[in-house]
Amino acid sequence: MTDQPSPNPVKNRSFKLLAAGIAGVAVIAAAVYGIGTLTGNAGGPPECRPAVALAKKIAPLATGEVAAVNVAKSPLKLPALTFQNRDGEPVKLADFHGRTVLLNLWATWCVPCRREMPTLDKLEGEMGGPDFQVVAVNIDTRNLQHPKDFLKQIGVKHLTFYADPSAEMFQQLKDIGRAFGMPTTMLVDPNGCEIGTIAGPADWASNDAIKLIKAVIGKG
Numbered sequence: 001m002t003d004q005p006s007p008n009p010v011k012n013r014s015f016k017l018l019a020a021g022i023a024g025v026a027v028i029a030a031a032v033y034g035i036g037t038l039t040g041n042a043g044g045p046p047e048c049r050p051a052v053a054l055a056k057k058i059a060p061l062a063t064g065e066v067a068a069v070n071v072a073k074s075p076l077k078l079p080a081l082t083f084q085n086r087d088g089e090p091v092k093l094a095d096f097h098g099r100t101v102l103l104n105l106w107a108t109w110c111v112p113c114r115r116e117m118p119t120l121d122k123l124e125g126e127m128g129g130p131d132f133q134v135v136a137v138n139i140d141t142r143n144l145q146h147p148k149d150f151l152k153q154i155g156v157k158h159l160t161f162y163a164d165p166s167a168e169m170f171q172q173l174k175d176i177g178r179a180f181g182m183p184t185t186m187l188v189d190p191n192g193c194e195i196g197t198i199a200g201p202a203d204w205a206s207n208d209a210i211k212l213i214k215a216v217i218g219k220g
Contacts, residue, residue, distance in 0.1 A: 044075030048193035051075065055195050058215045062196070064208035069187070069196045076194040078186070079172045083137050083164040086148070091162060093192060096133060100195075100217050101188040102204070104136040105170055108150050110182040112201040118154055122205035123213065125158035131217045134159060134204075139167040139182075187216060 043049070055071035062069040081093040081103075093103070104120055106113035117136070124134040136159050138147040144165055151161065164170075173179035178186060180199050187195040195216060203209060214220035 045077045045193070046075075047191045048075030048077050048189075051189040051191070051193035051195050054189065054216065058195075058212060061208075061212045061215050061220075065203040065206035066198070066208045066212050068200055068202060069198045069212070071196040072194045076176070076178075078188060078192050078194065079176065081169050081172060083162050083169060086161040086163075093135075093188070096135065096188075097192065098190045099130065100132045100190055102132070102134045102185065102213070103188055104134065104183055104185045105139055105164075105173070105179070106136055106183045107139050108147050109140070113183045114150070114154075116183055116201040116204070117151070117156065117159075119203050119205040119209075121156045121159050123209060126205075126210065127213050127217075128158060131219075132213060135162060137169060138163045139165070139170055141165050141167055 052072050052075055055073075059071045062071060078093060083091050085091050093101070102120075102123070104116075106117065108114065120134050120136055128134060138161070140147050140163070144163065147163065148161060151159070170179050170182075170184070173184060173186070178184070178194070178197050183201055185198045185202070187197070189195050211220060
């Protein structure tokens with residue numbers, strides 16, 4: 001009777017570590033990029049599926065001045081984002097439930113942000129209401145009066161001032177692969193789900209932007 005070779009404990013241990021490493025990478029990728037959930041729901045949050053259907057519908061309107069808008073391809077629920085109002089009182093993204101939001105992260109040290117801000121103000125002035133709001137959140141971490149003074153200097157009339165001096169919002173969106181630089185802007189549906197994201201500035205007062213927003217809120 002031929003003896004069977006004894007297992008190599010070093011080889012077996014290496015194989016187990018490799019398998020565990022591959023599994024770990026898969027879990028991290030799923031968590032960061034929204035590929036699935038640990039419960040095996042590869043379709044994503046059910047409440048976000050209408051946002052993906054809407055994104056597909058409005059995709060042809062992401063042209064011209066808003067051509068850089070990347071519409072959602074899979075359901076994504078935004079994290080529980082928290083920031084503050086002019087008086088330092090806490091505000092949650094969830095407070096805007098039932099309303100489509102154009103969420104914009106900006107800073108006074110960001111030159112494209114400064115140029116973009118008047119267009120966001122005009123968009124809010126024209127389209128803001130019970131169905132839609134521009135929520136521009138400043139992430140300056142020093143001299144918190146500076147962004148308020150800047151908005152006053154450029155004549156902003158329609159935007160409500162919001163701030164996140166910890167810049168935690170940017171990190172939260174970065175963690176899900178939705179923030180790479182400044183400005184970062186996301187179209188968020190009334191359930192807090194991604195419709196589209198744009199990295200970089202856009203002319204939000206343009207006809208292209210107005211047509212896009214009208215289509216999103218069903219007024220196109």
